[in-house]
Amino acid sequence: MTQAIYPGSFDPVTKGHLDIIIRSSKIMDRLIVAVLDNPRKVATFDIEQRVEMLKMVTKPYPNVEVDFYKGLLIDYAEQKKIDILIKGLRAISDFEFEFQMALVNQKLNPSIETLFMMTNSKYSYLSSSIVKEIAALGGDIRSLVPPEVFDMVVSEYS
Numbered sequence: 001m002t003q004a005i006y007p008g009s010f011d012p013v014t015k016g017h018l019d020i021i022i023r024s025s026k027i028m029d030r031l032i033v034a035v036l037d038n039p040r041k042v043a044t045f046d047i048e049q050r051v052e053m054l055k056m057v058t059k060p061y062p063n064v065e066v067d068f069y070k071g072l073l074i075d076y077a078e079q080k081k082i083d084i085l086i087k088g089l090r091a092i093s094d095f096e097f098e099f100q101m102a103l104v105n106q107k108l109n110p111s112i113e114t115l116f117m118m119t120n121s122k123y124s125y126l127s128s129s130i131v132k133e134i135a136a137l138g139g140d141i142r143s144l145v146p147p148e149v150f151d152m153v154v155s156e157y158s
């Protein structure tokens with residue numbers, strides 16, 4: 001059985017994230033979308049909200065689970081006995097940091113592989129920060145986030 005973890009902050013989940021989730025869930029038998037609960041980084045949405053948003057948008061995909069983790073991603077992957085990590089790549093600007101993280105994780109556990117999935121060009125400009133910036137300034141984010149999370153994001157800024 002092929003299993004993978006798609007980790008991230010998902011603060012909030014965007015249509016770009018969902019595109020990666022859908023595409024990787026077709027390749028994998030089981031996909032865990034794992035939200036990092038990072039006490040060192042202030043998030044806009046708390047961990048429960050981010051997990052809830054992901055659960056709503058992944059409901060149609062029975063082989064997708066949502067979970068959260070604290071600490072090192074590699075430790076979480078070992079605990080789950082999953083040896084594939086999926087990362088989305090949007091632009092060249094993502095590459096340097098993702099490349100470094102993949103190499104660090106490879107050093108920490110060489111049997112865990114990072115697989116990169118290219119963004120859908122429709123969403124190459126999209127990020128959680130951009131969504132929050134537009135929402136905070138009263139712009140329309142309808143085309144940027146899945147419909148299930150739209151109200152939650154808008155109400156955060158109203």
Ligand code: PNS
Pocket residue numbers: 007008009010036071072073074101104105
């Ligand atoms: O959505 P993001 O913020 O780009 O996701 C980054 C994330 C959460 C996948 C990554 O920062 C992570 O897993 N951090 C957990 C700590 C860790 O494992 N650090 C070592 C690799 S740099």
